[in-house]
Amino acid sequence: MAKIEETKIDAKIPAGPLAEKWNYYKSHQKLVNPANKRRLDVIVVGTGLAGASAAASLAELGFNVLNFCIQDSPRRAHSIAAQGGINAAKNYQNDGDSVYRLFYDTIKGGDYRAREANVHRLAEVSGNIIDQCVAQGVPFAREYGGLLDNRSFGGAQVSRTFYAKGQTGQQLLLGAYSALSRQIGQGKVKLYARYEMLDVVIIDGRARGIIARNLVTGKVERFFAHAVVIGTGGYGNTFFLSTNAMGSNGSAAVQIYKKGAYFSNPAYAQIHPTCIPVHGEYQSKLTLMSESLRNDGRIWVPKKKEDAEAIRAGKLKPTDLKEEDRDYYLERRYPAFGNLVPRDVASRAAKERCDAGFGVGNTGLAVYLDFSSAIERLGEDTIRARYGNLFQMYEKIVDDNPYKTPMMIYPAIHYTMGGIWVDYELQTSIKGLFCIGEANFSDHGANRLGASALMQGLADGYFVLPYTIQNYLSDQIQVPRMSTDLPEFDEAEKAVKDKIERIMKVQGDHSVDSIHRELGLVMWDFVGMGRNKAGLEIALEKIKQIREEFWTKVYVPGTTDGVNVELEKALRVADFIEIGELMARDALMREESCGGHFREEYQTPDGEALRNDEEFSFASCWKYNGEGQEPTLLKEALDYEFIQRQQRNYKA
Amino acid sequence: MEKTINVTLKVWRQAGPKAKGAFELYKLDNVSTDSSFLEMLDVLNEKLIKERKEPIVFDHDCREGICGMCSLYINGHPHGKDGETTTCQLHMRRFSDGETIVVEPWRSAAFPVIKDLMVDRSAYDKIIQAGGYVSVNTGGVPDGNAIPISKIKADEAMDAASCIGCGACAAACKNGSAMLFLAAKVSQLALLPQGRVEASARAKAMVAKMDELGFGNCTNTGACEAECPKAISISHIARLNREFLCAKFQD
Numbered sequence: 097m098a099k100i101e102e103t104k105i106d107a108k109i110p111a112g113p114l115a116e117k118w119n120y121y122k123s124h125q126k127l128v129n130p131a132n133k134r135r136l137d138v139i140v141v142g143t144g145l146a147g148a149s150a151a152a153s154l155a156e157l158g159f160n161v162l163n164f165c166i167q168d169s170p171r172r173a174h175s176i177a178a179q180g181g182i183n184a185a186k187n188y189q190n191d192g193d194s195v196y197r198l199f200y201d202t203i204k205g206g207d208y209r210a211r212e213a214n215v216h217r218l219a220e221v222s223g224n225i226i227d228q229c230v231a232q233g234v235p236f237a238r239e240y241g242g243l244l245d246n247r248s249f250g251g252a253q254v255s256r257t258f259y260a261k262g263q264t265g266q267q268l269l270l271g272a273y274s275a276l277s278r279q280i281g282q283g284k285v286k287l288y289a290r291y292e293m294l295d296v297v298i299i300d301g302r303a304r305g306i307i308a309r310n311l312v313t314g315k316v317e318r319f320f321a322h323a324v325v326i327g328t329g330g331y332g333n334t335f336f337l338s339t340n341a342m343g344s345n346g347s348a349a350v351q352i353y354k355k356g357a358y359f360s361n362p363a364y365a366q367i368h369p370t371c372i373p374v375h376g377e378y379q380s381k382l383t384l385m386s387e388s389l390r391n392d393g394r395i396w397v398p399k400k401k402e403d404a405e406a407i408r409a410g411k412l413k414p415t416d417l418k419e420e421d422r423d424y425y426l427e428r429r430y431p432a433f434g435n436l437v438p439r440d441v442a443s444r445a446a447k448e449r450c451d452a453g454f455g456v457g458n459t460g461l462a463v464y465l466d467f468s469s470a471i472e473r474l475g476e477d478t479i480r481a482r483y484g485n486l487f488q489m490y491e492k493i494v495d496d497n498p499y500k501t502p503m504m505i506y507p508a509i510h511y512t513m514g515g516i517w518v519d520y521e522l523q524t525s526i527k528g529l530f531c532i533g534e535a536n537f538s539d540h541g542a543n544r545l546g547a548s549a550l551m552q553g554l555a556d557g558y559f560v561l562p563y564t565i566q567n568y569l570s571d572q573i574q575v576p577r578m579s580t581d582l583p584e585f586d587e588a589e590k591a592v593k594d595k596i597e598r599i600m601k602v603q604g605d606h607s608v609d610s611i612h613r614e615l616g617l618v619m620w621d622f623v624g625m626g627r628n629k630a631g632l633e634i635a636l637e638k639i640k641q642i643r644e645e646f647w648t649k650v651y652v653p654g655t656t657d658g659v660n661v662e663l664e665k666a667l668r669v670a671d672f673i674e675i676g677e678l679m680a681r682d683a684l685m686r687e688e689s690c691g692g693h694f695r696e697e698y699q700t701p702d703g704e705a706l707r708n709d710e711e712f713s714f715a716s717c718w719k720y721n722g723e724g725q726e727p728t729l730l731k732e733a734l735d736y737e738f739i740q741r742q743q744r745n746y747k748a
Numbered sequence: 749m750e751k752t753i754n755v756t757l758k759v760w761r762q763a764g765p766k767a768k769g770a771f772e773l774y775k776l777d778n779v780s781t782d783s784s785f786l787e788m789l790d791v792l793n794e795k796l797i798k799e800r801k802e803p804i805v806f807d808h809d810c811r812e813g814i815c816g817m818c819s820l821y822i823n824g825h826p827h828g829k830d831g832e833t834t835t836c837q838l839h840m841r842r843f844s845d846g847e848t849i850v851v852e853p854w855r856s857a858a859f860p861v862i863k864d865l866m867v868d869r870s871a872y873d874k875i876i877q878a879g880g881y882v883s884v885n886t887g888g889v890p891d892g893n894a895i896p897i898s899k900i901k902a903d904e905a906m907d908a909a910s911c912i913g914c915g916a917c918a919a920a921c922k923n924g925s926a927m928l929f930l931a932a933k934v935s936q937l938a939l940l941p942q943g944r945v946e947a948s949a950r951a952k953a954m955v956a957k958m959d960e961l962g963f964g965n966c967t968n969t970g971a972c973e974a975e976c977p978k979a980i981s982i983s984h985i986a987r988l989n990r991e992f993l994c995a996k997f998q999d
Contacts, residue, residue, distance in 0.1 A: 153886040168807060169873050171913055172815045188893060224887070231889035233882045233936065233943045235906040242896025260906055266814055267909060274881035281877035289870065312862055341809040376750065378783045378791055381811050489813060492837045495782075558886045607797045609790070653802050658764060659863040661805055662797070 105358075105717055105732040108519045109213045114738045115195075118217040121520070122563055126570035133158035136569050137577065139306055139321035141293045141348055143170030143276065145269055145550060146533025147327030149557025152275035155284035157562060159569075162319055163276070164288045164308060166343055166664075171273045174329060174341040175553060178265025179386035179486065181247060181257035182550040184222040189246050193254040195219045200739065202548060205251040205438050206513070206541020207691035207707065208741045209361070209715070211734060213520060214538050221559040222551055226258055228558055232271040236260050249546040250387055251438040251746075257547045262386050262486045268550055272557070291317075292664065294592045295351050296324055296529060299584045303529035307588050309596075311664060314657045316592055318580035322572045323528045323565060326352060327557070330512035330534040332365065334672045334679065335624075336616025338509035339371060339384040349516050349535055350671040357524040358717035358730065360517035360537035362675065363682035366544055366692045367625050368510035369395075369442035372493055373462040382508040383493055385465070386486055387546040390435045392470035392479065393503070395442070397454040397463050399423040404454045414456065414464055414502050425449055433746040440543045440692045440705070441746060443507035447625050448703060450506075457504050466502035507625060511549060513540040513692065514682070517717045517732070521564035522556060525717075528572075530565060532556035537715065542691025596656055599666050604649030608665045611650060615642050615669070615676055623680050628696040632684040639677045646673060678718060678727070685729065688712045700743070709741055752778045753845040757792065759804055760852045762861050769861065771850075781841035785828065786811060786818065788840055806865040811836040813977065816912030819919070820865055821852040826916035826975045834914065834977040854919035858926070858962045869915045871961045872929060879953035880933040882943050901939050908936035910978045917972035917980075923964030928972040930954050931988035932980050938991055948995035955992055 110117045110124075128136065136159050140151040143165040151163040165173065185198035198219040203210055226244070230236065236258050237245040246255040260267040279285040290311040297305040297318070305320040331346030332338040353359045370385045398404040399421050406412035425445055427434045437445075446463045449455060456462050471479050476499055480487070487498050494504070516524055516531040518538055524531050533553040540548065622635035646669065654660045689698045689705035690712070698706045714731040721727055754777045762769030776795070779788050786808050793803035809817040818835040822828040828838045843849060851865065859867040909932070917928035934951050937943025943950075966985060973982040 149886075156885040167809060167815075167817060168869055169816075169913065171873075172809055172817045174810060174815070177810045177812055177814050186892070223892075226892040227889045228884075228886060230892040230895075231882065231884045231942055233905075233940050235902050235909050235936065235940065236892075237906075238897055238899045238902040240899050242898055243893050260909075263814065263910065266912075267906075270909065274876065275884075275886070277873065277877040278881040278883065280873075281879075287873075289873075341815065342811060343809050376780050376782055378780055378787050380784075380787050380790055383812050488832075489837070492813075492833065492839065493784075495839070495841060562886065605798075607794055609794065651797065651800075653797060653800065659805055659866065662803060 100729045101719070103730050105730055106519070107211060107732060108521060109211070110520065114212060114216050117213050118220055125563060125567040128566050128570050128573060130158050132573040134160070136160065136572060137162065137321040138323050138325060138565070139164070139319060140325045140327060141306065142173065142327035142329065142533070142535070143273070144173035144175035144327060144329055144533060145272055145553030146557045147173070148269065148272035148276045149554050150325055150327060150532055150561050151285055152272060152279050153558050153562045154565070155279035161279070161285040162288065162321060163285050164291045164293060166290065166292045166311065168289055170276055170287065170289065171270060173269060174344050175269045175550070176266045177341065178550055179262045179384065180249065180388035181259035181264045181547040182225065182268060183249065183256050183545070183547040184226045184258060184551065185219050185256060186223050186226060188244060189255045191254045193256050197254065198222060198256065201252050202539070202545060203541065203739055204744060205545040206543050207705065207744060208541065208709070208736065209690050209734065210539055210541030212736060212738055217560065218539050218552060218555050221555045224559055225551060225554045229268055229271050232274060234260065234267045234271040247388055247391055248436065250390065250436045250442070251545040259388065262388065262483060265550060268554065272554070293348050293351065294667070295588045296355055297584055297588045298355055298526065299578065299582065302527045304578060305580065305585065307592050312659060314660060316589055318585045318589060320578050320580050322575060323530065323569060325530040325532060325561065325565070326516065326535050327532045328535050330515065331672070331675045332509045332512050334615065334676045335509040335619045336612050337374065337379065337382050337620070339368060339382050342381060345668040345671065346675045347668050347671040350674050352516060352524065352526065352529060354720050355526060356720065357526050357529060357531070358517035358719055359515070359678055360715050360717050361514035361682065362678045362718065363686055363693050364513035364542045364691060365509060365679070366439055366511040366513060367443040367507045369439055369446055369507050370465060370505045371508035371510070372490065373457055373459065373504055373506040383489065384508070384510060385490060385503065385505060387439070389465060389483060389486060392482070393435065393465040393467050394424055394469060395426050395435055395463055395465055396422045396424045397449045397456060401453050404456060407456045408458060408460050410458070423454070430746045432748050437746045438543060438545060443625060444694060446507055462504040462506045464502035465505045467498065468502070471499065511544055513537065513542060513544050517715070521567060522561055523564070523568065528568060530561060532561055542693055596663065596667070599650065599663065599670070600652055600656060602648065602650050602652070604651050606645065606649040606651060608650060608652065608662055608669050611642060611646050612669045612672065615639070615673060618642065619676055619679070623676070623683055626694055626696050627683050629684065632680050635680040636677065636684070639673060639680060643673045646670060682716055682718065685716065686712055704743070707743070751781045753781060753840065753843065755779055755843060756848040758848060758850045759865070761804070761864050764863060765860055779840050781839070783840050784811070784836055785822070785838040785840065786836050804865065805863045808836060813837040814912060816914040819854050819867065819914060819916070821854065821919065823850050826854070826919045827977050832977060832979050834912070854915050856915070856918050856924040858918060858924060859915055871963070872913050872915060872926070874961060875926060875930055875954050875957050876933065878957035879950040882937060883946060895941050897940060905936045905939040908932045908939070908980065908984050911980055912978055914977065916975050916977060918963060920971040920975035921964065921967060922969070922971070923967050925966050926958050926963040927966040927985050927988070928976065928980055928982065930958055931984040934991055935984035935987045938987060947991050948998060951988055951991035952995040
């Protein structure tokens with residue numbers, strides 16, 4: 097069992113009533129005056145919604161920003177692939193929304209495992225995000241009268257989701273990218289594209305820079321800054337197959353974890369219910385079908401097992417099945433929310449039906465998402481206008497026309513709620529090191545609601561970090577720019593180069609991908625949708641073997657000079673192995689079910705997640721103790737001052 | 749149902765920006781027709797790695813047609829000959845058994861080759877940096893509903909904004925012009941009241957930057973529109989020209 101340390105974790109939450117905490121903080125925090133801002137450098141790693149919005153906003157304020165991304169352009173960050181929308185408590189629809197309700201839905205959606213003060217702040221600034229994006233020229237969907245349109249998303253009974261076709265993430269990211277580009281053009285941000293951070297540099301207990309590899313020349317370089325911000329996204333690709341982009345990785349998080357930043361709630365991974373099912377061995381990734389489809393699509397499987405068997409054998413078509421022979425299981429189990437239950441609930445319900453033998457598709461690991469009644473009600477044109485690009489994407493991949501026959505979907509790893517622990521100021525347990533967006537653990541608890549990732553990324557980058565980082569930087573104004581020849585930089589660079597050399601030297605016979613795939617299967621089988629003690633113990637054992645295999649059998653061709661994609665992948669897989677182990681460890685420790693973390697031993701008689709608030713109302717914080725050592729578990733107690741915890745209920 | 753085909757790939761290999769490149773032939777058997785083009789390349793790379801050869805370098809990331817990172821000239825067409833498709837969305841069922849497939853990088857003066865099929869597209873970023881934005885800072889903006897925008901204009905702006913910045917338009921153009929890319933951004937922002945304020949200055953600054961970066965002039969042949977994976981219309985180029993001319997008259 098893990099070592100447990102009873103250190104008090106201080107999240108630095110301001111005192112006072114919930115709704116006034118953020119205002120109070122802003123009114124009393126320390127600021128940096130304009131002349132001093134020019135003398136302070138900030139490194140932002142990542143150019144997704146959080147990274148780009150933070151880099152742009154900090155530069156607008158007057159700080160010198162160095163911004164890094166692994167892709168060829170900041171516009172490629174995986175935020176771009178978010179489809180459905182972004183939540184904001186605008187109440188434009190007059191349907192009863194409010195800041196409090198968005199706060200409440202988010203806390204409840206997260207199964208009471210998020211910090212109240214952070215989530216309330218998120219709801220407070222949500223409206224500003226929409227205003228900001230409109231001002232940037234983001235073409236949100238509009239009504240005929242010219243006002244902004246909304247749709248509804250899972251876990252909410254109001255329509256508070258703003259959207260731009262099925263490409264909301266793209267449009268919001270391009271908005272942030274344009275703001276960032278403006279600052280690059282003006283020389284306030286220096287962009288380093290095709291650079292990968294490989295370590296953080298700590299001097300006298302404070303983050304003072306990074307070591308990064310130029311992915312084109314292969315050169316390992318040093319960068320100084322007064323503060324470092326990590327916005328590198330989540331670690332869903334630990335599972336190999338996920339909806340993340342091929343390059344998405346958790347390496348920056350692992351690097352700072354190894355330097356002393358706590359890794360929080362690693363077990364909380366979100367499995368998205370509506371993805372295109374796995375279909376072949378060669379498959380490189382899974383494709384998401386936006387949750388917005390559940391506004392009009394109805395999810396079902398055959399009511400009779402023999403029908404399901406006939407469908408799997410190709411003897412029966414879904415359109416042949418009569419209405420009374422279909423089981424709309426979400427509508428049946430959760431009449432109040434129906435097809436719009438939160439993601440964790442919808443995913444588990446799909447797994448339950450498939451495990452019970454009612455699944456469809458040739459593997460039996462799929463359920464139907466059916467638009468026939470919506471098309472009947474609204475016409476094909478309306479459905480095309482709402483979801484055209486998603487239907488087209490589905491047809492290209494599956495070669496089936498979803499206007500004529502129901503889509504097949506199955507859950508897949510999509511988002512990680514866990515991540516680097518941060519306090520109220522988004523500062524990690526290392527001074528001067530901040531973490532934003534999906535990379536941190538802060539706002540979604542054990543499960544994230546749809547359309548809330550975009551909200552959190554932009555809230556952190558536009559409206560939270562630009563304030564809180566000043567509270568730190570205000571006492572750094574006397575600190576001159578440091579030379580990157582300092583011994584701390586030498587040491588960090590040497591460690592990075594040694595690691596690269598160690599990988600290159602293995603010269604085994606396993607490709608990086610083959611090891612990654614192996615890890616992914618272990619994760620999916622034992623640390624996926626349903627977890628149990630025995631399985632998690634097997635996972636820990638197997639991951640240990642995979643680590644051994646990696647360091648003795650991996651083969652990376654080529655040299656360290658110039659482009660070497662296999663080397664890039666190998667460095668990331670080495671870190672995924674560390675994360676995978678941490679996820680399994682955290683899942684084993686958490687003897688309860690909550691949100692995306694479902695321990696089969698802990699469920700209600702009707703199969704819902706059974707929390708244990710007595711013992712597990714805390715955020716786990718894992719502290720690194722060195723290679724081969726067990727990490728120490730610290731706990732941040734989650735005190736619910738303002739909300740009464742309940743068992744989540746989406747039935748009535 | 750899953751089928752398999754055998755293909756021959758004729759792939760451009762180039763060790764570095766200054767190195768001399770050449771085509772190399774690879775035979776690949778039993779390719780699932782359900783796999784995507786890039787998954788087929790993954791399988792080929794796994795094979796090369798097994799043979800202890802260097803895998804083929806190509807850009808890719810989201811693999812769902814939205815990040816714009818994948819490129820490739822496939823049988824003479826950017827992103828292959830399927831309409832409205834990025835390379836990552838192109839599937840092997842579009843090819844026939846025994847076919848020889850020619851795979852090249854973007855060939856355009858402004859997009860130099862880095863290695864094999866990977867090119868440098870930072871010129872597109874530089875065009876955006878020259879003016880592809882609305883000059884507003886974070887905070888202090890009016891309420892999102894303060895300025896009503898007609899649905900028609902908003903939808904048209906959205907169509908222009910669908911550009912993924914992949915570079916297919918410039919790669920398809922025999923003059924290597926970036927007009928469609930540039931026009932999509934100018935048009936999106938000129939259609940919206942928020943972007944209207946700087947519309948002329950924006951057009952002028954972005955066109956000047958495009959010229960400076962070595963992109964050619966518009967040919968008016970429409971190859972860009974035909975090859976654009978997001979079906980961006982060349983009517984946006986007309987709007988760009990209008991903004992550009994207005995700016996010139998004001999000078």
